[in-house]
Structure formats: structure tokens, C-alpha cells
Amino acid sequence: MNTLAIITKIELKKLFQRKDSWLMFTILLVPILYSVGLTSNSDVITYTGAGNITAIGFASAMFQMSQSMFIFNVILSAIVGRSLASEIENKSIRLYVNRIGVRKLIYGGKELALLIFSVFIDILLVLTSIAFYYAVLIHNPKVASGIFYDSNVGMEIVQIVCNCIFWLITIFLVMLMATKLKTLVCVGVYMILYIIMNLVSYINGIKYLSPLHYIVVASSNSSQIIFSTILFFIYAICVGILFTHIGIHKIEKMDL
Amino acid sequence: MNDFSMDICPGEIVALIGENGAGKTTLLNIICGYSKPSAGQVRYKGKNIVANPLITREFGVLIEPQFLDYISAEENLRLLSQLTNQKQDTRIKELLEKTELYSSRKKKVKEFSFGMKQRLGLCQCLLTEVGFLILDEPFVGLDPIGKELFKQTILDMAHKQNVPVLFSSHDLDDVDEICDRVVMISKGNKQLDQPLEHKQTYTVKIECTISDDIKRSLIEKCGELSFFEDKIIFQDETLIIDIQKILLQKGHYICGFSVQKNNLKSLFGMEG
Numbered sequence: 136m137n138t139l140a141i142i143t144k145i146e147l148k149k150l151f152q153r154k155d156s157w158l159m160f161t162i163l164l165v166p167i168l169y170s171v172g173l174t175s176n177s178d179v180i181t182y183t184g185a186g187n188i189t190a191i192g193f194a195s196a197m198f199q200m201s202q203s204m205f206i207f208n209v210i211l212s213a214i215v216g217r218s219l220a221s222e223i224e225n226k227s228i229r230l231y232v233n234r235i236g237v238r239k240l241i242y243g244g245k246e247l248a249l250l251i252f253s254v255f256i257d258i259l260l261v262l263t264s265i266a267f268y269y270a271v272l273i274h275n276p277k278v279a280s281g282i283f284y285d286s287n288v289g290m291e292i293v294q295i296v297c298n299c300i301f302w303l304i305t306i307f308l309v310m311l312m313a314t315k316l317k318t319l320v321c322v323g324v325y326m327i328l329y330i331i332m333n334l335v336s337y338i339n340g341i342k343y344l345s346p347l348h349y350i351v352v353a354s355s356n357s358s359q360i361i362f363s364t365i366l367f368f369i370y371a372i373c374v375g376i377l378f379t380h381i382g383i384h385k386i387e388k389m390d391l
Numbered sequence: 392m393n394d395f396s397m398d399i400c401p402g403e404i405v406a407l408i409g410e411n412g413a414g415k416t417t418l419l420n421i422i423c424g425y426s427k428p429s430a431g432q433v434r435y436k437g438k439n440i441v442a443n444p445l446i447t448r449e450f451g452v453l454i455e456p457q458f459l460d461y462i463s464a465e466e467n468l469r470l471l472s473q474l475t476n477q478k479q480d481t482r483i484k485e486l487l488e489k490t491e492l493y494s495s496r497k498k499k500v501k502e503f504s505f506g507m508k509q510r511l512g513l514c515q516c517l518l519t520e521v522g523f524l525i526l527d528e529p530f531v532g533l534d535p536i537g538k539e540l541f542k543q544t545i546l547d548m549a550h551k552q553n554v555p556v557l558f559s560s561h562d563l564d565d566v567d568e569i570c571d572r573v574v575m576i577s578k579g580n581k582q583l584d585q586p587l588e589h590k591q592t593y594t595v596k597i598e599c600t601i602s603d604d605i606k607r608s609l610i611e612k613c614g615e616l617s618f619f620e621d622k623i624i625f626q627d628e629t630l631i632i633d634i635q636k637i638l639l640q641k642g643h644y645i646c647g648f649s650v651q652k653n654n655l656k657s658l659f660g661m662e663g
Contacts, residue, residue: 145470152462227457230515233447234474285591390426 138235142244143251146218150252155217158210159256163212165204166197166264170272187280189228193272194264195291198298199354201260205329208305211253212325214311216318218245224317228391239383242310246379249306257299293364297353303345307378314385346370392418392579399523399555404545406566407559409535409576415559416454418576419527422557423452435523448475449522453529456512460501464492464511467500468518474528475519486514492538505532524548525557530565542569564663567654595631597623599646608637621646626653 141202150156170193172180182188188196201207219242231241272279284291308328312321334343336348349367353360392414399405407415420426422433424440424447432439435446458467465483472479487493487552490510495503509532516524524545530538546569548554558567566573575583598621609616609623613633617624623634628650638645653656 141473145473148470149459152459154461225457226455227459229425229452229454229457230471231458231474232425233450233452234519236424236447236469238444330530388427390420 138237138240139244139247142231142235142240143247147251148189150214150218150248153214153217153297155210156214156252159207159214159252160259161210162201162207162256162260166193166260166267169197169200170267170270173278174271174275176346178207180312182278186273187276189237189280189282189288189291190265190268190276191284191288191291193268193279194261195294197260198257198295199350202298202301202350208302208329209326211302211321212309212322213306213318214252215249215306216313216316218249218323219310220313220316220321222317223313223391226391231310235384238387242314242383242386243379246310246382248308249310250303253302253306254299256276257295257302261295290360294353297350297364297367300349300367301346304371304374307375311378311382311385314382314389332367343370346374352358392421392431395431395576395579395581397574397581397584399557401555402549402553403572404549404556404558404570404571405574405593407557407574407576408561408563408566409582413576414465414579415568415576416527417579419454419525419557419559422451423447423450423525425454443585446541448537449520451516451519451521451524452473453509453512453516454525454527456508456514456515458500458508458511461499463497463499464503465496467511468504468662471515471518482518483514486517490514491536506534506537509533510540517544521548521552521554524554524556524558526556526560528561530560530562538565543570551560564654566631592626592653593628594651595625595628596637596647596649596651597631597634597645599623599645605638605643607642609634 137252169180171177172372173182213383219228228241232238233243268279273281305325309321309325310323311319316324329347332345335345346367349363349370352363353367357363395414395418397405407418409415417426421428422440424444427441432441434440435449438446440447458464459470462470462588464485464542468483468486472483484493487496488501488512492510492514494506495507500508500511509529513529516526526541526545527546529541533541542565545556545558548572549556558570570587572580572586572658573583601621601623606618613625615625616630616634625634635645
């Protein structure tokens with residue numbers, strides 16, 4: 136097994152052993168509570184969508200709801216911050232330094248582990264949404280159509296993918312910040328940046344710079360959805376490469 | 392560090408001493424590759440460690456030992472052994488037994504005392520084959536048994552496995568006991584780099600009434616002697632009989648007599 140794979144494996148193990156990482160799994164409560172609420176005709180949880188919802192449509196709606204809750208972005212930024220900033224601060228990153236030697240592998244391994252963790256959570260969210268759709272929500276025929284997907288499936292998958300990409304961008308961004316800032320500061324700065332990204336996404340001309348713009352387009356049923364998603368994909372790759380490159384450069388120069 | 396240069400030979404135990412903030416830990420951090428030197432270089436087996444960072448894998452390092460405190464001692468060691476891509480269960484067991492941590496191996500590291508963490512740090516740095524052992528204040532916070540264990544480990548590594556050892560310490564007695572050479576740092580500069588050759592030497596003090604006439608006679612006969620208040624102080628214990636003869640010939644009585652094995656504290660004038 137090569138060194139990057141070993142670090143990634145160890146980082147994944149650490150992520151699943153840390154209690155703060157488990158907070159991210161509370162995202163699975165969103166489809167659970169939503170499906171239970173709708174089935175029991177709760178006054179708090181209501182569905183105002185056009186027509187009955189499919190299983191994939193429900194999963195897509197849960198992604199959008201989790202994104203709009205913002206708290207999961209904060210939790211993810213804290214997890215990312217703790218993975219790097221806290222280890223730099225308490226010097227436990229030194230466990231790697233003279234055993235690995237090459238610092239870019241340490242940064243790369245940590246980032247890769249976080250990306251895998253994020254995708255794993257996304258997959259769990261899709262699976263939980265589908266499971267609770269068929270186990271619970273299906274008992275409310277006013278909301279659930281009972282079918283797996285319909286003609287809107289392409290758009291719904293795009294919406295899910297766009298939300299996943301946004302979390303990946305969050306990881307790239309916070310990893311970069313964590314080379315310089317402490318965990319809590321990373322979370323604070325990320326929250327401010329999120330608000331700025333939100334504002335930018337509504338300003339013509341510069342809205343393409345904000346990743347939230349692409350999520351807005353993806354959820355708007357607009358005709359530009361495919362073009363916008365491809366653009367978002369390219370945007371995420373560019374941001375990923377750029378931020379990772381800067382992050383590696385920073386960690387290679389710094390005193391650990 | 393300013394204009395600092397030193398080398399260490401295989402099997403040599405070198406101690407870094409100096410006041411707080413002198414630069415001991417900074418020097419060790421640079422050697423280990425934790426900090427990058429703004430100028431100059433650290434060479435190991437002829438290779439610059441900045442250009443060849445992989446070479447630091449051979450270093451056994453104990454500088455402020457770091458652990459993942461939310462997992463057990465054994466898991467911490469297992470995680471580290473994965474980094475070297477080797478199965479080292481036997482080595483882990485052996486080290487935990489050696490450091491008397493075997494019974495606490497399942498405990499989370501956050502429940503460990505400072506001394507236990509220091510012992511676990513020793514396990515970490517000896518987990519793989521070590522080519523160069525670097526320790527920062529290794530004896531701090533250890534009980535006498537732990538201290539002895541650390542000292543024995545250092546001596547074994549240096550004298551049996553021919554591994555060079557560099558450690559920093561504030562305790563001159565510990566330094567005196569195990570090291571071959573001492574390097575003193577002050578404000579980032581090397582103040583002293585000296586082999587500890589005094590280990591088998593003695594300081595003799597004879598107490599009596601000393602007149603100028605006696606001083607002259609003693610210096611004529613015995614060469615270099617020091618006089619302090621009513622004491623004649625010298626290093627060569629074979630002179631004792633000659634000095635005694637001169638004093639008796641001049642009708643002087645010896646009021647006090649002491650022979651002390653020389654140590655680092657006496658070298659720095661901190662004793663007696």
C-alpha cells in the first residue's frame with residue numbers, strides 16, 4: 136500500500152473514532168424526522184411541492200433541506216478544522232512528520248480522507264432518504280407517489296450532486312484555512328464566507344464566483360441546469376486543485 | 392540559532408544544556424525536520440535532511456510526545472506502525488512491557504499521567520529501527536524507576552547498537568551520569584562543546600592555616616594548586632602525600648580533608 140493510501144486509511148479511522156465526526160451523522164435525522172412528520176400529518180412539517188414526490192425526489196429534497204439548514208456546513212467545517220488546524224496546534228501532526236517525511240502526502244491524505252468521509256455521508260443520506268420513503272412516507276399517499284423515479288430524475292440527481300460538490304468545496308476551503316487558523320477561527324471565517332457567498336450568488340456578473348449560485352440554479356428547474364452543473368463541476372475541480380496546491384505549499388514551509 | 396555547528400558520531404551520547412529559551416528545543420526541532428532552518432543545513436549520513444526528508448524516518452524522536460488521546464495506548468502504537476507499513480504486534484507488546492505500560496495498554500491516552508505519556512513516547516520513538524535518537528528533556532516528570540529505564544535505554548542504544556543519541560536536559564546529574572559530551576547553548580550560540588573527561592577525576596581539598604611561605608613552598612614542589620580561604624584545592628590526588636609532608640615540615644596541622652569525584656556541577660562551579 137502506498138504512503139498516501141496509508142495516511143488516508145489512518146485518517147478515516149481517526150475520523151470515525153472522533154466523537155465530533157459522529158455529529159455529522161445527525162444529518163440522517165433530516166429524512167427520518169421529515170418522513171415521520173409528514174406521515175403523521177404533523178402541523179410543524181408540511182409539504183407544498185407540486186404533485187406527489189418520488190423516492191429520488193425525496194432524497195433530493197432532503198439534500199436541499201440539509202443545505203439550507205447551514206448547521207451541517209458548520210459541523211463539516213469544524214471536523215475539517217479539527218483534522219488539520221487542531222493537529223498543528225497541539226502538534227500531534229508531528230506523529231506523521233518524521234515517519235512520512237513528505238508533508239504534501241500528509242496534507243493530501245487528510246484531504247482525501249475528508250472527501251471520502253463527505254461522500255460516504257452523502258451516500259448514507261440518499262440511502263436513508265430512500266429507506267424512509269418506502270418504510271414511512273409511502274403511507275401518506277397525499278405526499279408520496281410510491282414510485283422510485285419519474286421524468287424529473289435527471290434534475291433531481293443533478294441537485295443531489297451539486298449539494299455534494301458544495302460540501303467538497305467546503306472541505307478544500309477549510310483545509311486551506313486550517314493551515315493558518317485555529318479550528319474555531321476556521322469555523323467563524325467559514326460562516327462569514329458562507330454569508331458572503333450567499334450575497335455574491337445574487338449579484339449579476341460575479342455570481343458565478345459563488346458556489347451557492349450553482350445550487351440555486353440546480354434547484355430552480357431552469358433550462359440552464361445542465362450547463363450550470365458542468366460549469367460547477369469545472370469550478371470545483373479548479374478550486375480543489377488551487378486550494379490544495381496553496382495548502383500544500385503552506386504546510387511545506389511552516390514550522391510544525 | 393546563530394552560527395551554530397556540531398556533529399555527533401555513532402554511539403556517542405551528547406547532551407544539550409542551557410537556560411530556558413537558549414535554543415535547545417529549537418535546535419532539536421530543526422534536526423528532526425519540524426522546523427525549517429532559514430540558513431545552513433542538517434546532514435545525516437552525509438545527506439541534507441531538507442532535500443532528503445525521507446531520511447528522517449530513521450530518527451527516533453521524543454519531543455513533547457504527541458498522541459491521539461481519544462484512543463488507547465496500544466492503538467496509538469498500532470496506528471504508528473501502520474505508517475511504516477509493517478506488522479509490529481510483537482514489538483508493540485515488547486515495548487509496552489519494557490515501559491511497564493502493558494497493563495494500561497487498553498486505557499485511552501487522555502487518562503494517562505504525564506510520566507505514563509513520557510513512557511509511551513519512548514515506545515513511539517523505539518517502535519521502528521532507530522538510526523538516531525533525539526530526546527527533549529526525557530527525564531522530566533518521571534519517577535526514579537522510569538528515569539532509570541530511560542537512562543538504560545539511552546545507554547543500550549548508544550553502546551550496544553551504536554546509535555548516536557542527542558538529548559537536552561536541565562539536570563546536570565543526569566547529563567553527567569550518561570553522556571559522553573556536553574554542548575552548552577546560550578541565546579542560540581554554542582558556548583561550550585566538551586567531552587566529559589572529568590568523569591574519572593577528583594578534586595581534593597585540604598583545610599589548614601595557609602601562610603605566604605607555605606603557598607610558595609607548595610607551588611614550588613607541587614606545581615599548580617588553588618588556594619581559597621583556608622583550603623588548598625587540587626585535582627591530582629597523587630599530590631596528597633607530598634602536600635602533607637610539606638605541611639608537617641612547616642609545623643602545620645591538617646584541620647580538614649575531602650576528596651570529591653568531579654562532576655558537571657563542579658565543572659560549572661555550582662557545587663562546594
